[in-house]
Amino acid sequence: MSPLGESAIAVKLGERADEETHMKVRVLSDHLAKHPFDGMVEFIPAFTSVTVVYDPVRLFLNDGMAPPEGELRYPYDIAKHQLLAIVEQLNEGSVPEPKVVDIPVCYGDEFGADLEHVAEINGLSTDEVIRIHSGGRYLVYMLGFAPGFPYLGGMDKRIAAPRKPSPRLAIPPGTVGIAGEQTGIYPIETPGGWQLIGRTPLSLFLPDRQPPTLLEAGNLIRFYPITRKEYDQWRE
Numbered sequence: 001m002s003p004l005g006e007s008a009i010a011v012k013l014g015e016r017a018d019e020e021t022h023m024k025v026r027v028l029s030d031h032l033a034k035h036p037f038d039g040m041v042e043f044i045p046a047f048t049s050v051t052v053v054y055d056p057v058r059l060f061l062n063d064g065m066a067p068p069e070g071e072l073r074y075p076y077d078i079a080k081h082q083l084l085a086i087v088e089q090l091n092e093g094s095v096p097e098p099k100v101v102d103i104p105v106c107y108g109d110e111f112g113a114d115l116e117h118v119a120e121i122n123g124l125s126t127d128e129v130i131r132i133h134s135g136g137r138y139l140v141y142m143l144g145f146a147p148g149f150p151y152l153g154g155m156d157k158r159i160a161a162p163r164k165p166s167p168r169l170a171i172p173p174g175t176v177g178i179a180g181e182q183t184g185i186y187p188i189e190t191p192g193g194w195q196l197i198g199r200t201p202l203s204l205f206l207p208d209r210q211p212p213t214l215l216e217a218g219n220l221i222r223f224y225p226i227t228r229k230e231y232d233q234w235r236e
Contacts, residue, residue, distance in 0.1 A: 001083060003076045007041075008053045011083055017047035017153070022141055025050055026218045027095045028087065037082045038062045039075075045217045046142045047151070054079050098139075100220045103185070103200050105134065105176050106231040111199035118161045118178060118195050130225055132156045133197065138183065138221040148187035148205035148213035152221060155183045167193035174200045176223070187213070201226075201234035 002010050011028065014021025025045050032043045032052065039059035044051040056075035107130045108115045119126045138152040145151075160181045168191060171177075175186045177194030186192060187204035204214045215221070226234070 001080050004051060006075075007056050008051055009076060009079050009083065010049050010051050011087065012049045014048045017141060019139065019153070021048050022139065022153075022218075023095065024090075027090050029217065030095055031086060031090060035086075037086075039079070046144070052079065052083060095218075098218050098220045099216070100222060101215060103202060103221055103223050104226040104230070104234065105198040105200050105223050106226050106228055107133075107176075107198035109228070111175070111231075112197040114161075114164075114177075114195035115197045118159060118197055121161060122159055124158070129159050129197065132159050133178075133183065134223045134225050136223075138223075140215050140217050140219040140221060142217050143213060143215065146186065146188050146190050146205075147207075148215065150184055150204075150215045150219075150221070152183055155181055157181055161195045163193040164195065165193075167191050168196075171196065172199065174202065174204070176200060199231070201231050 001012070004010050013024040013028065025048070028050050029043060029045045032040065032050070039054045039056075039062060041053040041055055043053070054075065059075040059078045106112075108126060115126050115129060119129045122129070124132075133155075136154055136156055138154045140150045141153050142151050143149060155178070159178065161178045163179045170189050171186045171192045171194075173186060173188050175196050176198045177184060177186065177192065177196050179194040184194065185200060185204055202214060206212055
């Protein structure tokens with residue numbers, strides 16, 4: 001564990017972004033969501049860690065432990081003590097089954113300007129890229145970069161593609177892209193250098209909704225192809 005400024009602590013749970021470490025992240029996140037300790041403000045799951053934000057004043061005032069004689073006790077010490085106790089008693093078998101979210105995607109044409117390029121560099125047809133991409137199951141490791149942007153694991157290496165040498169200045173919301181061995185969905189209009197292969201009519205980020213993001217860390221995503229007509233009907 002390590003401090004992040006005066007009001008947050010990072011709990012590192014592994015060295016690699018793999019499913020074993022992710023399970024530990026999910027277990028701790030699930031526990032904190034159900035049993036926040038007094039003074040905790042929020043928690044932020046990432047690839048290999050969970051950052052816990054706390055209110056230093058509340059932690060200090062509500063701390064029931066007396067420090068050793070002649071020593072000071074800081075809010076970070078209190079937060080670390082609380083989290084160590086939680087981590088030691090976590091049971092990885094207690095995490096709930098992941099929620100599966102089906103994402104419709106209209107592949108190619110104006111929605112997927114780089115689909116043919118992804119197919120070409122991998123020696124595949126565009127139909128094969130669509131079949132492989134929509135045939136996988138993708139684990140949401142974390143959200144970041146932009147509100148609701150999912151970092152996904154599980155993409156087939158057969159459709160991997162490098163980032164573009166120069167990023168586009170504006171990518172429309174819902175656009176599905178590939179970068180290296182990862183795939184993701186742009187939730188809002190933003191610059192980006194990923195290879196664009198399609199677009200979903202679903203909104204991944206609605207600030208007036210609670211929660212505001214469609215996806216959460218720990219979800220499983222399944223993509224499935226739709227036609228342009230189906231895309232337009234969905235949007236209507």
